[in-house]
Amino acid sequence: MKAPLKSIVRRTGWPTSVSRPVVTPLQPSVVYSSPDPDALDAQYADASGYTYAREGHPNAEVLAEKIDMLEGVDPASGGGIITGSGMSAIGAVFLGLLKAGDHVLGGDQLYGRSLRLMAQDLPRLGIETSLADPTDASAMEAAIRPNTRMILVEVVSNPTIRVADMEGIIAMAKARGILVVVDNTFTTPAAYLPLAAGADITVHSVTKLLAGHSDATLGYVATQDPDLRRQINDANVTWGLTPSPFDCWLAERGLHSFHLRHRAAQDNARRLADALADMPGVAKVLYPTRSDHPDHNRAVALLGGQGGNMVSFALHGGREAANLLTRAAPDIAFAPTLGDIGTTLSHPPSSSHRGLTPEGRAALGITEGFFRVSVGVEDADLLISELGAAVAAASKGA
Known part of the structure; x- marks a missing residue:
């Protein structure tokens, strides 16, 4: 015998237990019932x-x-x-x-x-x-x-x-x-x-x-x-x-894993910034704890020597070099985001700052060869190798 439909659609209480879930329950309810x-x-x-x-x-x-x-x-x-x-x-x-x-x-x-x-x-x-x-x-x-x-x-x-x-x-x-x-x-x-x-x-x-x-x-x-x-x-x-x-x-x-990810990504970013600075074809590298950063002293004092997981760099060669670099690094996600567990590569002139005029971007130092790297937690040697090969390909092609 089937239960009446009205019984099925009535909301029931949540099962009780003397134990509790270790993982936070997902509560998707849009509305909550009150007694009166x-x-x-x-x-x-x-x-x-x-x-x-x-x-x-x-x-x-x-x-x-x-x-x-x-x-x-x-x-x-x-x-x-x-x-x-x-x-x-x-x-x-x-x-x-x-x-x-x-x-x-x-x-x-x-x-x-x-x-x-x-x-x-x-x-x-x-x-x-x-x-x-x-x-x-x-x-x-x-x-x-x-x-x-x-x-x-x-x-x-x-x-x-x-x-x-x-x-x-x-x-x-x-x-x-x-x-x-x-x-x-x-x-x-x-x-x-x-x-x-x-x-x-x-x-x-x-x-x-x-x-x-x-x-x-x-x-x-x-x-x-x-x-x-x-x-x-x-x-x-x-x-x-x-x-x-x-x-x-x-x-x-x-x-829950934020501090572990932050520490690993920051260590990788520091290594990547130093490696990029030595690559032919790279016009500049921006990372707060590097001595050549324009705000180095303030960064060290304000942030306690922490540089974070973000690195920016600019290529010689403009947009042509930018296209060549992203095509030569297929395993590094080219995406307008940051903070992912894996490294992502962003090109502000075509994404976050595309709404500015070329003159407006230039005033901020954002050239057509400008990239922002959100460094992830993968092996640093692999990341340096992949980006190094991509920079070389961009320099050769441009």
Whole structure:
């Protein structure tokens, strides 16, 4: 005898057990049931429990708490917020804290989409923007306006690997009551802690090295100020910037190996940078701990001697050489991303910074032969050999 259909479609409780799962359960439910209207009212009044996944769900909370530990976030602030992407984390900050007539000052070497947001999207909302050199706190100070509400900087710029004068910028902003927002994606909490350094807000593209496997798209934003946190979270929920439980579950799994991956990738990056510098056909190499880096002394002091896993270099020969190099390195993924467990190769003129004019890219030092390498954890000798052969092929062909 078949059970009545109505019995099958009724939701049942979760099986109980005296033991508990070692792995965090994946909870994909979009909605949560409450016992009665009074209980639901109480939940909304004290922000306890879960009601609707756009307003929060267990997998996002677990992930946020773990990144909070890395970033040194005080639980009393309410904790970090997980968003649907790195750009949505920045978007939640802007949407939650800015209004028409405010001015945002950005570093002039931000990630390409952040630059687009500053140049095109915020002005459409009546928010003024401008850019200045973050490696020079006096240049940032000169760009301050009476209505400046916020400064957005990357500690290490994408993709030019310049190191911001964080101490100078934070001190200058604090003296004027201006919020400092730090994109800590490149640096990661292993090398720099923005909130401990005095910044007001830290953001991440969790998609990158924190998650580490190119299979989850997420962002993170945190502050020690509960009021700022509330405003940012309201924007996150209202604009629907919240993440999927599955991506949060994947990212938490990746986060467990973050320190091991960071250490291995950083060691590989240091070796690769030195090897590239000795290769004919390479015009320049950018890596923070190399003595020829323009911000070497600041990088050593600010980052404790950690150079990270990102290396940039430029070829002689322009676009032709760039095409030849990528074709000659088929086992190194040519992809517009970073932070994967394996090495990826990116060409900013055709990806992250394609929206800039050639003159705009040239002003940042991004030529047609410019590459950014997100170094992974594979054998360093293999990586150096593969890229060395590709550089040689590009030099010969160009």
